[in-house]
Amino acid sequence: MIGGVLTWWRTGDRDSRPGFTGVYHALDMFLPWMVGRIGTIADADNLYNVAIVPDLVECTTHGIDYQPCVLPGRVGDRQRAHGDFMWRQFYKMGRAVVPSLHISMFNEYNEGNQTAKTAKTAESPAWIPTGSGLLALDKDGTCSSDYYLRLTGDGGRVLKGQIALTPTRPTPPVTGGGDKTPPTAPRLCMSSA
Template sequence: MLAHCREGANRNGRTYALMYDLSGLGAGRMDEVIDDWRQLRTRMKLGEDPAYLHHRGKPVVAVWGIGFNDKRAYTLDECKRLIEFLKSDGCTVMLGVPTYWREQKNDAVPDPALHDIIALADIVSPWTVGRYRSPDDAARYAEKQIKPDIAWCTEHHLDYLPVLFPGFSWRNMYGQSTNAIPRRSGEFFWRQFHEDKTAGANMLYVAMFDEVDEGTAIFKCTNDVPPPSEAPFVTFEGLPSDYYLRLTGQGTKMLRGELPVDSPLPKP
């Protein structure tokens, strides 16, 4: 699969990077992650490929799932060892952390070591999918969380990568509401670009390209409901199949300053 990503990126002028999602990793198995990166460096020359994503001159490796309070089997000490290894191998390290990593509450472990580990990395990316539910909620979140997060990162010489998402549903996974966080025809997604940029963000992470199980996908989807079945489907509300891809492109222009930050929601 990684080889397909590499080939596609090189063919189409795109970039790619590797992420290790540690969720589900057993205790004492961090060496397997380290060995995997060593093998990819040797066998695929990962990081040397011209299409591989670099940040501040170094290949980017993302490590997701550090500091969550959901009783993960691996420890913060193991995470620290992985980060130190990747840094020693000349990588830019991006960390996927809980929403409330800075305050160490709610979804984050209340352990001072978490801040020490984050300070070892280069980019901090708090996971915020499902943490707010409306455009106004997104505005409040940006004011209350993103601004002080950025201040903390600036003080510790780290880059900050906020996550934004188009909508949310856990219906197929857990039987919850079919449209728990509605997309509002793109308004919810677009408002996050505005609020995150206004709060001072200079990079953004869109969640996700193809994650249909949580209703966050932005890739092309049909609005035609499949034949009758017990499984409900959340559609794009009649919008063109590429609408969220185009919103992402326009949001990128806003982030770069090529569009005014108060630009209205683009028409379908």
């Protein structure tokens, strides 16, 4: 049985309740929820030290599989750092030698933290009306609409040993130059019947 558990399942504090150790140890696999727990590269590094590594030790000791999650970060909170935030998590999970990962927030478009391909209307800051308050896919400039899917693919290849584990993301945010031409305003078409 797989348990979608809270981040601090092992310690029984913060987002978890004490006294559930027996229940947790009866599970076959853990999928701890980390969304909202980290938002910066420093947070990802800290979580690796205080949760991921000790969680893996606890799970290994009790014969439980462990599948932590990786998230791209929220656009509105400017967490993505042009893919560096998500890649740091892949890097840390690769260092921890986890056998598999859960990629969270695949299509959370309404919260601006999706991994899935994003509509091309916000691929570049040039595409956003001045003063609108809207953000491009990434705060630092152009980032292709499928970049976080490609970054996820790189993470999978690292876990499978197909590419080397590196602290620097292997795929740049844009390949082939990207489309930097903003869309034109729609025209009103009128036809007579």
